[in-house]
Amino acid sequence: MRRNGTTLTLGHLRRLRTFIPALFLLGLLALFLSGCDTDTPQNTFDPKGEVADKQADVFYWSMWPAIVIMTIVLGGLLVIMLRFRERDPEHVPPQVHGNTRLELAWTIAPAILLLAIGIPMVATIYDLGRPPSEDAFRVDVIAQRFTWEFQYPEYTDEDGKPLSVFDQSGFHIPAGREVAFYLHSVDVIHSFWLPKLGGKLDVIPGRTNVLWLRADEPGTFSGQCAEFCGLFHADMTMKVTAQPQEELDAWAAEMLQ
Amino acid sequence: MASIAVPKRSPLSEALKGARRAAENSSSIWSWIATVDHKRIGILYGISAVVFFIVGGVEALLLRLQLAQPDANFLDPDAYNRLFTMHGTTMVFLVVMPLSSAFFNLMVPLMIGARDVAFPRLNAFSYWTFLAGAIFLNASFFTGDILNGDLGAPGGGWFGYAPLSLREFAPGHGMDFWMLGLQMFGIASLAGGFNFIVTILNMRAPGMTLFRMPVFVWMTLVTSFLIIFAMPVIAVALFELTFDRLFDANYFNAEAGGNPLLWQHMFWLFGHPEVYILILPAFGILSEILPTFSRKPLFGYAFVVFSGVAIGFMSWGVWVHHMYTTGLGTVANSAFGISTILIAVPTGVKVFNWMGTLWGGSIRFRAPLMFAVGTVAMFTIGGLSGVTHSMVPSDYQQNSSYYVVAHFHYVLFGGAIMALFGGIYYWFPKFTGKLMNEPLGHLNFWLMLIGFNLTFFPMHISGLLGMPRRVYTYNSDMGWDFWNLMSTVGAFLIALSVLVFLYNFFLSLRRGKESGPDPWDARTLEWSLPSPPPEYNFKEIPTVDSRDHFWNTKYREDETGRVVPVLAGGVVEPEEEHGDDDEHGHGIHMPSPSYMPLIASIGFPIVATGLIYDYALVPVGFALILIGLFGWVMEPATEED
Secondary structure, three states, X not given: OHHHHHHHHHHHHHHHHXXXXXXXXXXXXXXXXXXXXXOOOOOOOXXXXXXXXXXXXXXXXXXXXXXXXXXXXXXXXHHHHHHOEOOOOOOOOOOOOOOHHHHHHHHHHHHHHHHHHHHHHHHHHHHHHOOOXXXXXXXXXXXXXXXXXXXXXXXXXXXXXXXXXXXXXXXXXXXXXXXXXXXXXXXXXXEEEEOOOEEEEEEOOOOOXXXXXXXXXXXXXXXXXXXXXXXXXXXXXXXXXXXXHHHXXXXXXXXXX | OOOOXXXXXXXXXXXXXXXXXXXXXXXXXXXXXXXXXXXXXXXXXXHHXXXXXXXXXXXXXXXXXXHOOXXXXXXXXXXXXXXXXXXXXXXXXXXXXXXXXXXXXHHHHHHHOOOOOOOXXXXXXXXXXXXXXXXXXXXXXXXXXXXXXXXXXXXXXXXXXXXXXXXXXXXXXXXXXXXXXXXXXXXXXXXXXXXXXXXXXXXXXXXXXXXXXXXXXXXXXXXXXXXXXXXXXXXXXXXXXXXXHHHOOOOOOHHHOOOHHHHHHHHHXXXXXXXXXXXHHHHHHHHHHXXXXXXXXXXXXXXXXXXXXXXXXXXXXXXXXXXXXXXXXXXXXXXXXXXXXXXXXXXXXXXXXXXXXXXXXXXXXXXXXXXXXXXXXXXXXXXXXXXXXXOHHHHHHHOOEHHHHHHHHHHHHHHHHHHHHHHHHHHHHHHHOEOOOHHHHHHHHHXXXXXXXXXXXXXXXXXXXXXXXXXXOOOHHHOOHHHHHHHHHHHHHHHHHHHHHHXXXXXXXXXXXXXXXXXXXXXXXXXXXXXXXXXXXXXXXXXXXXXXXXXHOOEEEOOOOOXXXXXXXXXXXXXXXXXXXXXXXXXXXXXXXXXXXXXXXXXXXHHHHHHHHOOOHHHHHHHHHHHHHHHHHHOOOOOOO
């Protein structure tokens, strides 16, 4: 009885083993699909502005070829493992030392493919790397562990001091207009990041980096510090609301009261 | 030896001689402490690395527990920050580098037909200095009020960005321990790097030209060159940080005219070659395992070697890809963007050549092969995700996010660590004479592969969903809960796989099957020796006539081109080795054990402790270093009888 049971289990296990990789991949795929909730506040796949849009495009140019190559390599490995598995322990295959033509091909082909995605990449670097345009709306961002401060030189009080906002969830910018963020740090290095509007730029003491972004539509955008800055780095978050210019002006006037 | 004028024996030199005698007895603990045998030093490196792998792994599990759920309070932010700093530092400097060093030490002399490395005592000095630094760094935990959960360890991240690492923002001594500990690893690595370059260039057996060397030896050579050029860069950066922290210099203080970005440039100018210091030894291991288990020579030896060399060169021209978001401008970002995507070319060549090696082979599904093929697959994913964020504009989104965490774990865990595990399974029999348990090895592999993917694949997603790295917690409305929970579950699966490994290791050590000299029917010289090899390795230094010298003693091609075994081939050599018992290698002079490297190494942590707490200790430490070095120079290399 016992022996029978044991043989059965072993047989089952052996048959199961061949399916482990397939089961594993299927499981991953299922999990991947079940967890795909795109409606999250900092999703980089859900761009809401020109900059984030173009950056997502660049990502797709490299992501799709990467997925194709991954499939070829992983699938190829699987096929090779099955096809060339040892059948006869005495068998010694022909001792092939290489194939120069083939190897040259898989040196040159990837180089061409990489340069092919590299050229539009450089174009996008220059496209997004230009200085902000003349009519951009200027905001001075002051990062201090572990809060953000937005200063609005366009809105000043009677003494000529710019409007300053410390409310971490109450920052405002115009929608549909380029915004130039002038980034200042008073202590350590931080990084200014509003994922749905665009990638990050570091906020470095002793220098002023300038990042321009544009929110296509009104909305509220979530962001946070992306360079480790100490104890409460995780809590250095912000909410930025983009709204039409008139509403923004009204908001600023009210704030200055 | 008698020709050297030895001054009149003092009691001290008599005592030292007595101690060395004690170390000659190969079963005493002193024989390990004073050893200069490359195999023993390799084993010491390996054991230390595995111990620290467990330490770094426990740190990772604590981090994952904190992140398993949003708004968790398992760790306070301070503890979290210190633990991720120590996790990163430990895994890079105390696990992957020393584990690679273990293989350099164990394998290189055997593979090139040498009796030891060029400088055996310098080799011992490397190990002890590494261990001194490792213990010193981890001692920082106890400088805080650890019983109340207040860890004293460094908390500035493993790349220690200034000005966060300066005294103003990192009070306490954690970062002091970090920078001085790293300096010690640098000294240890430099000594090792020079040692292996000299060994490989000068001590190859007759006939073993550079292009007949096993690829693992080639990768050791490239790695050693990277080490000797990269370590001085980080040494300078660390000296500057030391001056900033201890003596109020202002290298990195913007307010006083310093430049915080200077640190980043120097750190990554070291740090990117460092990445290849971590991965190239793994590539070397793969290039040994895959041919053995597919019973074919490595496909395209020259391409694999030259792509490794090319990676070594190119690794110096890509460091700014860690700094795309610092605002260096369009020209710098474009240039480094292009250089970074092009480093994928030589890396891809290796992957394709490994596939070519397997193609047409007769593949034996043994544990080392499973780890090797798993590594190729995981490294491919890591390499491809690397290409996606070498693309500068998309990196603006992914930099410092969990996407990057996913990427470098695919490269350094799926790549380096898995390959190193494969190496352990592969060469375990050579040094113990026992085979590791095969079913447990497969269980180890599958648990690790699944746990690894479950941990790190979701990090791609959480990163693209905007989760920054190094956050001690997150809000539940961000959509990251599910992915983080998965990562935590996966991390515990990895932990389980490591437990299986440890069980297998000790079980096999005690009750493993006898392996014999050449259990895998392998191709390289070390398998021509008995397992474990005698202290002097080769009784007679072999003369090498081809790349597959050892294989050719076992197999030849018949008239039709079929590969057939040579009758009584291969097995002859070990038999000869045992043949004349009366000789037993007594005529071979091996360097005597020495305590001097250890004495010199102990000086370093004393100097470092002195710099932090009391300058009076500094001269004491330096005195010890000098005593060690002088004793080393003065003592006879081989004991007179």
